[in-house]
Amino acid sequence: MTQQMATPLTADHTHLLHGLNADQQTAVTTIEGPVLVVAGPGSGKTRVLTHRIAYLIEACQVPPERILAVTFTNKAAREMRERIGRLLGDGAAEGLVMGTFHSFGARLLRQNPGLVADRLGILPNFVIYDDADQLAMAKQAIINVGLDPKQVAPRRMLSRISAAKALLLEPAEFEASVETYDDEVVARVYREYQRLLRRSNAVDFDDLLGLPIRLFDEAPSLLERYQERFLHILVDEYQDTNRVQYVLVAALAAKHRNLFVVGDPDQSIYGWRQADIRNILDFEREFPDAKRIHLELNYRSTRRIVEAADLVIRENTQRIDRRLRTENEDGEPIVIQELSDQNHEATWIRDRIARLIQQHGLSPDDFAVMYRTTAQSRVIEQAFRNSSIPYRVVGGVRFYDRKEIKDVLAVLRLLHNPADEVSLSRVIENMPIGRGLGPKAIEAIRSWAVLNGRPLLDGFIALADPSAFADAPDLSGSTKAAAAKLGSLFATLRSDAERLTLSELFDRIVDRTGYEASFDREDEEAMERWANVLELRNDLAEYDVLPPGEALPTYLEQVSLITDIDSLDKANQGGVTLITLHSAKGLEFPVVFIAGVEEGLLPISRAIEMEFSDPMPLEEERRLFYVGITRAQKLLFITCATTRLVYGQYQTSVPSRFLASLPRAETNTRSARLPRARGSTGLIERTRRGSGTSWQSPAIPREEPAPVAAPKPPTPPSYRVGQRVFHPKFGEGVILEVSDRRDDQEVAVMFKRHGQKRLIASLAPLEVLDD
DNA sequence: GAATGCATGGTTTTT
DNA sequence: CCATGCATTC
Numbered sequence: 001m002t003q004q005m006a007t008p009l010t011a012d013h014t015h016l017l018h019g020l021n022a023d024q025q026t027a028v029t030t031i032e033g034p035v036l037v038v039a040g041p042g043s044g045k046t047r048v049l050t051h052r053i054a055y056l057i058e059a060c061q062v063p064p065e066r067i068l069a070v071t072f073t074n075k076a077a078r079e080m081r082e083r084i085g086r087l088l089g090d091g092a093a094e095g096l097v098m099g100t101f102h103s104f105g106a107r108l109l110r111q112n113p114g115l116v117a118d119r120l121g122i123l124p125n126f127v128i129y130d131d132a133d134q135l136a137m138a139k140q141a142i143i144n145v146g147l148d149p150k151q152v153a154p155r156r157m158l159s160r161i162s163a164a165k166a167l168l169l170e171p172a173e174f175e176a177s178v179e180t181y182d183d184e185v186v187a188r189v190y191r192e193y194q195r196l197l198r199r200s201n202a203v204d205f206d207d208l209l210g211l212p213i214r215l216f217d218e219a220p221s222l223l224e225r226y227q228e229r230f231l232h233i234l235v236d237e238y239q240d241t242n243r244v245q246y247v248l249v250a251a252l253a254a255k256h257r258n259l260f261v262v263g264d265p266d267q268s269i270y271g272w273r274q275a276d277i278r279n280i281l282d283f284e285r286e287f288p289d290a291k292r293i294h295l296e297l298n299y300r301s302t303r304r305i306v307e308a309a310d311l312v313i314r315e316n317t318q319r320i321d322r323r324l325r326t327e328n329e330d331g332e333p334i335v336i337q338e339l340s341d342q343n344h345e346a347t348w349i350r351d352r353i354a355r356l357i358q359q360h361g362l363s364p365d366d367f368a369v370m371y372r373t374t375a376q377s378r379v380i381e382q383a384f385r386n387s388s389i390p391y392r393v394v395g396g397v398r399f400y401d402r403k404e405i406k407d408v409l410a411v412l413r414l415l416h417n418p419a420d421e422v423s424l425s426r427v428i429e430n431m432p433i434g435r436g437l438g439p440k441a442i443e444a445i446r447s448w449a450v451l452n453g454r455p456l457l458d459g460f461i462a463l464a465d466p467s468a469f470a471d472a473p474d475l476s477g478s479t480k481a482a483a484a485k486l487g488s489l490f491a492t493l494r495s496d497a498e499r500l501t502l503s504e505l506f507d508r509i510v511d512r513t514g515y516e517a518s519f520d521r522e523d524e525e526a527m528e529r530w531a532n533v534l535e536l537r538n539d540l541a542e543y544d545v546l547p548p549g550e551a552l553p554t555y556l557e558q559v560s561l562i563t564d565i566d567s568l569d570k571a572n573q574g575g576v577t578l579i580t581l582h583s584a585k586g587l588e589f590p591v592v593f594i595a596g597v598e599e600g601l602l603p604i605s606r607a608i609e610m611e612f613s614d615p616m617p618l619e620e621e622r623r624l625f626y627v628g629i630t631r632a633q634k635l636l637f638i639t640c641a642t643t644r645l646v647y648g649q650y651q652t653s654v655p656s657r658f659l660a661s662l663p664r665a666e667t668n669t670r671s672a673r674l675p676r677a678r679g680s681t682g683l684i685e686r687t688r689r690g691s692g693t694s695w696q697s698p699a700i701p702r703e704e705p706a707p708v709a710a711p712k713p714p715t716p717p718s719y720r721v722g723q724r725v726f727h728p729k730f731g732e733g734v735i736l737e738v739s740d741r742r743d744d745q746e747v748a749v750m751f752k753r754h755g756q757k758r759l760i761a762s763l764a765p766l767e768v769l770d771d
Numbered sequence: 772g773a774a775t776g777c778a779t780g781g782t783t784t785t786t
Numbered sequence: 787c788c789a790t791g792c793a794t795t796c
Contacts, residue, residue: 073786102786131785150779150791205786272784375782395785438772478772561786582784604783624784647781648787775795781788 013059016051016087020044027293028052031060031232034253034287036280037262040324041309041630042300042588045262049236050080052260053096054087056232065095068230068252072237074100074562076586097230101245103561105208110557112215112222119218120211122201125417125553128560129202132401133422134158137200141192152185159272160186161193165206166242166274168213170194201419201455209244216251227255237586238263238283242274250286259287265320266313267627269582271620281320298324298630300588302331305636309629312661316619333668334636336659341650342376342596345641346383349593352637353576354389356591364390368577368589370628372602376595377578390575395583400559404529405536407431409559411509414490415497416552418457432514433489436482441475445483448473460487489513502540502551581628592632597625598640598653625658638662 017025027037027048039045053069056062071077077098084093097104106128109116113124129137138154138161164174164186171191178184197204203211216223233253235241238261241249253259261283268277284290298306306326313319339345349369356362369380377393384391399405407430410423417423428434428442445459452458452469462469463480464487475483489512496508510516510533519530543551577589581602596602603621611618629636644653723735 100786208786269784270786273786373783436772580784601783606783620784645787773796776793778792779790781790 013055016055016059020047020051021297023293023295023297024048024051027295028055030291030293031056031258033257034283034290035260036238036283036287036290036292037260037295038280038292038320038322039262039264039295040298040322041264041267041627042298042306042326043295044299045236045264045295046076046080046083048295049234049262050083050087053080053093053234054084057084057093057096058088062231063095064093065097066229066231067096067234068104068232069096069098069234070101070104070236070249071098072100072240072586074103076236100561101241101248102205102208105212105248106557106561108212108226109203109208109215115215115219115222116211119215121198122203122211123417123419126201126203127413127417127420127423127556128208129197129200129204129422130400130560132406133202134204136422136425137196137202138189138193141189141196144196145188145192147185147189152189157186157189157193161190162206163274164190165204165210166244168210168244168247196421199419200421201417202422206244209242209248213244213248213251223251224255226252231256232258232260235259235261236263237267239265239268239277239280240270240273240275241279242276243279246276246279257287266316266623267585267630269585269620269624269627271616277318294322296322296325298326298328300633301326301630302328302634304331304334305629305632308334308636308662309626311663312622312629312658313626315661316622318616318619332635334638334662335668336638336662337640338655339639339641341643342379342641342645343383345595345639346380349380349595349637349639350383350387350389352593353591354387356635357389362591363574364576365574366590367593368579368584368587368591368631369593369595370579370581370584370631371595372581372604372624373596374580376601377580380578380595384576384578391578392575394577394579399532399535400562402529402532403430404533407515408506408509408533408536409556411493411513412502412505412552413556414457415494416556417455418490419455421456424456427513428486432518433486433512434482436478437486441479441483444475445473457487457490460484461491462487464488464491497548497552499548501544501548502555503537503544505552506537506540581624584631585627588631588633590633591635591637592628593637593639594625594628595639596641596644597638597656597659598644599656600653601644602656602658622658625656 017028020028021044024044024047027035028051031052037045037048039048049069053067056067057064069077069080071080077100081093081096081098084096085091099107109122109126110124116122117124135154135158138158139149142149142152142154142157169177171187171194174190175187178187197207216226230252233249235249240263249259249261261280263280265277265280268275268280271277284292301309303326306324306328310324337348339348353364353367356367357364371377371380374395377395381391381393400409407426410420410426411431413420413423414427425442428437442456445463446456448454448462448471449456449459452471454462458469459473460483462472463475463484466472473483493505493508493512497505500508515533516530519526519533521527540555543555546554577587579587581594594602599608602625603618607617607621638659640655640659641653643650645651721735725735
């Protein structure tokens with residue numbers, strides 16, 4: 001074995017092992033050969049990873065640039081880097097390669113532009129298409145092969161294509177494996193989709209994983225270089241990797257074989273994204289000399305929470321049997337609460353949070369509300385909006401997914417890659433500069449572009465500046481003028497881009513495209529959207545320090561790989577976190593609410609439908625619930641609604657079968673409808689329900705679980721209509737209305753300067769001025 | 772070719 | 787309920 005892998009020479013690396021238990025220490029110091037760590041939730045897996053990297057660098061003298069660490073999100077990578085920095089001191093980990101599979105793939109392609117162009121036919125200025133771009137492309141592909149996007153769902157095509165790519169099947173190979181007529185349709189669409197993608201000089205997310213492998217196939221010496229380089233490879237969240245990711249990792253690790261993977265099969269929740277749980281279950285078969293280490297001691301949660309999680313996950317059949325343990329205190333009972341509908345659910349959660357903040361000195365940051373579908377976030381967000389509790393929504397409509405943001409980004413992308421057809425269509429459809437141009441015009445210019453072997457945008461420029469090209473697309477009249485105008489604008493912007501900073505470029509773009517002027521200053525919503533556009537300017541300005549030629553590509557790369565969870569700590573700091581169960585993986589909070597724990601939602605209806613033909617999706621739903629439970633450190637609340645608004649109609653809901661696994665003795669439950677002991681199906685409606693209004697959430701205040709950290713609960717002040725009050729932020733006001741809400745009050749106050757506000761009595765720092 | 776109004780159908784999760 | 791897409795109108 002190589003010299004770099006020698007055992008530590010100097011003795012004093014105890015600080016790197018300090019505070020770790022025996023299993024964790026083994027995981028940190030077992031540095032040779034393949035290692036599989038099966039780590040339960042809260043068992044200190046991030047600590048193990050960071051300490052191991054620090055140990056490799058400091059104790060084993062492995063140069064940081066020879067370590068590759070793959071994480072699930074960029075945020076995880078960033079945090080880990082910080083923690084390593086703290087262990088080793090600044091700069092000691094300089095050169096460490098750490099990021100997601102996708103960012104690693106993108107980086108690899110960017111770093112080998114010559115080979116990529118030569119062997120894969122992709123030019124260095126390629127763009128990465130996001131979900132919406134891919135959808136647009138799939139739709140176009142369906143139309144191009146003579147099918148109707150209304151009958152052949154683009155979404156479904158995309159997921160089939162993605163599945164094919166996850167198995168490294170190219171269109172030709174997929175065609176060879178066609179079995180049904182539907183497969184044949186997919187094959188045709190896939191082929192066309194891929195053709196359009198390459199014509200736009202674009203790659204999709206799956207390509208970021210698949211193309212590096214193809215590149216290695218085409219250029220074995222490149223693979224050898226990477227194999228030689230990475231002495232140690234670490235992979236986090238290994239249970240959520242797919243086939244391509246496995247192939248990539250196995251290829252890179254083939255030489256030195258120091259592959260360290262960490263995961264928890266019980267937290268595998270990305271099967272729908274082709275994550276292949278076999279990667280972790282079969283690790284030892286793939287690497288027979290692998291050492292396996294189990295981390296089962298939970299440091300995160302109370303005993304009640306850990307045991308509840310264990311009981312829930314035990315019901316799954318497809319798993320390695322093991323038992324979660326903890327030495328933590330019992331903690332409080334888990335509260336299960338049924339509410340009459342989704343609005344009551346939301347306000348109940350909000351009010352409970354308000355009370356906990358008020359009575360137990362907790363901060364809004366300590367709370368998370370989790371749900372299965374993003375649609376659920378709306379009502380919950382609404383409830384918080386009507387309160388003074390700060391909150392933030394993770395997921396949902398992301399900043400970079402907003403239409404107005406994508407519009408401006410489309411111009412930037414087009415400047416970077418003039419072949420980008422999705423972005424060009426976007427600009428034409430949404431910006432004033434596109435007026436007078438339709439599909440007809442684009443088609444005429446495209447035929448010119450294809451004939452001349454030029455990117456689409458050049459056709460527009462040829463019309464604007466006939467001297468630059470031998471001929472021009474065949475257009476006339478107003479269409480020609482409109483196309484020429486767009487062409488001339490882009491010619492100008494392109495030269496601007498070479499010398500201006502991104503924020504200066506931004507100013508020109510919104511001015512010259514007429515985009516800024518298209519926002520109606522009288523229209524409040526339009527102004528809000530314009531404010532978002534200006535926010536994008538701030539974002540761009542962060543790259544102004546880079547030289548003009550470099551800033552744009554760097555920025556675009558960063559944007560296409562960023563996710564909402566990545567910006568979780570950057571954007572609007574503080575507040576209650578509203579988050580999907582999927583996004584919550586890897587996070588932890590003192591107090592967790594899981595909302596909508598109902599049949600059809602968790603488990604989701606699609607998993608129920610196929611329960612008997614394929615039980616895997618249902619088991620994945622259960623794992624999702626398990627992930628949610630195990631995010632909680634101290635307090636766990638689970639809610640469900642009796643009726644729920646679905647597509648604008650109220651539907652009766654049945655509490656989730658998963659609740660049957662929870663021990664009644666350890667929970668605080670009122671509803672008789674909740675599934676009882678294990679074994680009982682628990683999903684058949686057992687209680688008679690009337691119109692849906694017959695059931696009311698208990699109005700009587702119940703015994704509260706004892707405080708987390710127990711300061712005495714101050715009595716909430718009592719307010720009267722007409723009282724004059726003072727608020728530190730809103731100033732002086734008069735109480736208009738007082739309404740009781742369970743054990744608290746809500747007051748409507750008319751402030752002199754800030755208008756009417758609704759405040760929670762116990763929360764708002766109101767001072768009574770006269771009585 | 773663009774603005775307005777109606778019908779339709781869609782919600783699982785995300786790098 | 788909502789957003790999107792299409793048809794109708796000018």
